[in-house]
Amino acid sequence: MVNRQSAILDLPHDRESRPGMVVGIDIGGTNTDIGLVTRGGDCLARKRLATRDYPTAEAFADGLARTILELLADREIRTLAGVGVGAPNGNAFRGTIEHAPNLKWKGVIPLAKWLHRRVLCPIHLDNDANAAAMGEMLYGGARGLRDFVMVTLGTGLGSGVVIDGKLVRGHDGFAGELGHTVVMPGGRPCGCGRRGCLETYVSVTGLIATVIDLLDQTWAQPSRLEKSRDSLNGKLIAAAAEAGDPIAELAFRRTGHMLALGLANAAAITNPEAIVLAGGLAKAEALLLEPTRAALADCLHNLYRGKLRISVSKLQADNAGLLGAAASVWTTAPAVW
Amino acid sequence: MVNRQSAILDLPHDRESRPGMVVGIDIGGTNTDIGLVTRGGDCLARKRLATRDYPTAEAFADGLARTILELLADREIRTLAGVGVGAPNGNAFRGTIEHAPNLKWKGVIPLAKWLHRRVLCPIHLDNDANAAAMGEMLYGGARGLRDFVMVTLGTGLGSGVVIDGKLVRGHDGFAGELGHTVVMPGGRPCGCGRRGCLETYVSVTGLIATVIDLLDQTWAQPSRLEKSRDSLNGKLIAAAAEAGDPIAELAFRRTGHMLALGLANAAAITNPEAIVLAGGLAKAEALLLEPTRAALADCLHNLYRGKLRISVSKLQADNAGLLGAAASVWTTAPAVW
Numbered sequence: 166m167v168n169r170q171s172a173i174l175d176l177p178h179d180r181e182s183r184p185g186m187v188v189g190i191d192i193g194g195t196n197t198d199i200g201l202v203t204r205g206g207d208c209l210a211r212k213r214l215a216t217r218d219y220p221t222a223e224a225f226a227d228g229l230a231r232t233i234l235e236l237l238a239d240r241e242i243r244t245l246a247g248v249g250v251g252a253p254n255g256n257a258f259r260g261t262i263e264h265a266p267n268l269k270w271k272g273v274i275p276l277a278k279w280l281h282r283r284v285l286c287p288i289h290l291d292n293d294a295n296a297a298a299m300g301e302m303l304y305g306g307a308r309g310l311r312d313f314v315m316v317t318l319g320t321g322l323g324s325g326v327v328i329d330g331k332l333v334r335g336h337d338g339f340a341g342e343l344g345h346t347v348v349m350p351g352g353r354p355c356g357c358g359r360r361g362c363l364e365t366y367v368s369v370t371g372l373i374a375t376v377i378d379l380l381d382q383t384w385a386q387p388s389r390l391e392k393s394r395d396s397l398n399g400k401l402i403a404a405a406a407e408a409g410d411p412i413a414e415l416a417f418r419r420t421g422h423m424l425a426l427g428l429a430n431a432a433a434i435t436n437p438e439a440i441v442l443a444g445g446l447a448k449a450e451a452l453l454l455e456p457t458r459a460a461l462a463d464c465l466h467n468l469y470r471g472k473l474r475i476s477v478s479k480l481q482a483d484n485a486g487l488l489g490a491a492a493s494v495w496t497t498a499p500a501v502w
Numbered sequence: 503m504v505n506r507q508s509a510i511l512d513l514p515h516d517r518e519s520r521p522g523m524v525v526g527i528d529i530g531g532t533n534t535d536i537g538l539v540t541r542g543g544d545c546l547a548r549k550r551l552a553t554r555d556y557p558t559a560e561a562f563a564d565g566l567a568r569t570i571l572e573l574l575a576d577r578e579i580r581t582l583a584g585v586g587v588g589a590p591n592g593n594a595f596r597g598t599i600e601h602a603p604n605l606k607w608k609g610v611i612p613l614a615k616w617l618h619r620r621v622l623c624p625i626h627l628d629n630d631a632n633a634a635a636m637g638e639m640l641y642g643g644a645r646g647l648r649d650f651v652m653v654t655l656g657t658g659l660g661s662g663v664v665i666d667g668k669l670v671r672g673h674d675g676f677a678g679e680l681g682h683t684v685v686m687p688g689g690r691p692c693g694c695g696r697r698g699c700l701e702t703y704v705s706v707t708g709l710i711a712t713v714i715d716l717l718d719q720t721w722a723q724p725s726r727l728e729k730s731r732d733s734l735n736g737k738l739i740a741a742a743a744e745a746g747d748p749i750a751e752l753a754f755r756r757t758g759h760m761l762a763l764g765l766a767n768a769a770a771i772t773n774p775e776a777i778v779l780a781g782g783l784a785k786a787e788a789l790l791l792e793p794t795r796a797a798l799a800d801c802l803h804n805l806y807r808g809k810l811r812i813s814v815s816k817l818q819a820d821n822a823g824l825l826g827a828a829a830s831v832w833t834t835a836p837a838v839w
Contacts, residue, residue: 263805264804264805311673312672312673326771326772328665328670328672329668329670331666333665333772333773334773335649335665335772335773335774336648336649336773336774336775336809337773337775337805337806337809338773339773339805339806340771340772340773341771341773342770342771342773342803342805343770343771345770345803345805346766346767346770346771347685347763347766347767347801348684348687349687350685350686350763357803357804358804359801359803426684426687429683429684430683430684430767431771433679433680433682433683434663434677434678434679434680434683434768434771434772435663435670435672435677435771435772436670436671436672436673436674436675436676436677436678436679437672437673438673438674464684464696466679466682466694466696467601467694467695468591468600468601468674468676468679468682469674469676472673472674
């Protein structure tokens with residue numbers, strides 16, 4: 166193990182002369198994917214950790230480092246250009262994960278520093294939605310786009326804003342929190358402590374809450390979702406909607422309508438040419454995209470009407486975050502601590 | 503006149519060798535200011551036109567050209583680096599004014615092209631709020647800031663978004679329409695045809711509407727504004743609030759609260775370090791700033807709390823737009839048509 170770490174230590178750190186192999190890490194609340202990725206965006210090998218199995222963030226960093234070294238050993242790879250990490254509430258400036266509601270390790274976690282101590286090559290850590298935007302721009306459907314917004318729909322709603330070909334990080338590294346724009350003042354309570362945030366409506370969590378709301382309304386039509394109201398998930402609701410269940414269909418339409426409200430506001434601030442949706446909910450393309458497009462036709466300012474494309478990520482859902490994280494090695498400066 | 507135009511035609515068009523004098527034009531719904539401005543931001547001379555006196559946009563372009571030539575003749579200036587124009591709904595990419603609700607000339611007006619035909623030097627046309635952001639960055643209180651949002655409060659609400667030291671124009675030149683983000687779905691009708699836009703609450707027009715709403719509510723306390731309810735304006739309301747009129751004070755508090763909602767959403771998208779307010783309403787610093795700051799403390803996401811400064815433009819209100827428009831000659835490419 167020590168030998169292998171030394172091999173990595175021998176890496177030339179100058180970016181121009183770095184070899185073309187990187188490791189991409191996509192940290193999620195449930196699973197963490199670690200993959201060996203070429204500069205061209207091919208994932209040669211991947212492993213998965215159960216994020217919740219690690220009682221402390223230090224133990225998690227140990228697990229990540231061990232997995233990276235295993236991936237390299239399996240392929241007898243001795244040089245690595247860097248490790249790119251996409252993490253919820255990741256801060257690219259500081260290489261930290263800060264107060265992530267979906268991870269059990271609280272506070273500010275200096276993961277880039279900890280990983281660097283273990284694998285000794287440059288670590289590029291970023292917000293997971295930013296990493297997805299980067300992956301989409303380099304390898305996915307956003308190739309050639311200069312101004313777009315990437316929206317990732319999972320447990321929450323993440324976003325990465327690209328302006329003039331560059332990812333917007335903002336003054337403190339926390340740009341692109343579209344999920345925490347308020348679309349309904351006084352609306353649903355959000356994990357951030359406020360009310361009416363976009364992600365309380367547009368996310369798997371939001372979709373489930375909408376279905377429960379609809380089931381609770383006495384005028385609602387009978388629904389096959391009634392019997393699974395305590396164990397709802399995105400797949401169940403999508404399957405019901407595809408089978409014509411009126412409550413599930415209505416829930417998707419309402420979700421699309423709220424998404425359109427949020428996108429219309431984002432469009433008024435950065436005037437993108439496209440919105441790219443990714444993540445579990447976006448897979449249900451016709452279910453979510455059609456109501457979103459229909460609602461946007463109403464709620465977009467006329468300066469932007471007919472000029473804003475909405476599409477779904479072209480990257481395989483399982484790989485998007487990982488490839489994006491890997492790509493950050495080529496496109497961003499490593500974290501500094 | 504023809505001779506003077508020829509003199510301008512002799513200008514070296516290469517930016518590096520251009521002389522240091524420019525003309526800045528600030529087009530407003532009521533008045534248009536035209537000033538002779540040095541590279542250092544000193545306004546040496548200025549003239550004013552009544553915008554509404556011109557029945558057609560062509561006649562207005564004639565008036566602008568005549569005034570530019572007069573300003574040059576008065577000072578015996580024969581060379582000009584360019585003309586910078588700040589206009590409502592100005593599009594920097596195309597040099598056009600597009601569907602400006604506050605001007606009586608409708609449709610798309612190719613003002614940069616028309617002006618260029620008349621004065622023959624490079625014309626830089628931009629949105630008026632973008633021009634103000636540029637002026638603030640070069641000559642005002644935003645010197646040294648890399649990420650900020652300029653908000654101009656007048657008849658409407660304009661904004662210019664600066665990211666990493668650059669003005670964001672967006673894919674089609676219409677970024678920075680913060681006034682048309684919806685903060686209250688189903689709220690007040692807006693000139694853009696939708697409802698609940700920020701500018702229907704936060705602008706002189708919005709403030710007047712809020713006062714009228716409050717006067718109409720039977721529980722409201724007596725107000726000195728009651729007798730002038732048909733001739734309300736920003737100055738009257740500010741004076742009443744400063745004299746302790748409860749309706750006027752409450753109207754400013756509500757305006758500040760709505761502004762905070764809009765700013766919190768903008769902060770979540772671009773994570774700026776500062777918001778700079780300009781225009782008539784911002785002059786009432788204590789009246790508007792204090793309630794805005796108080797409301798922001800509640801409605802800003804905790805990632806940004808304590809990290810977002812709110813300040814008022816350091817430029818003289820009468821000069822901000824003009825200096826900003828002039829500055830665009832030094833900082834942006836001329837319009838192309």
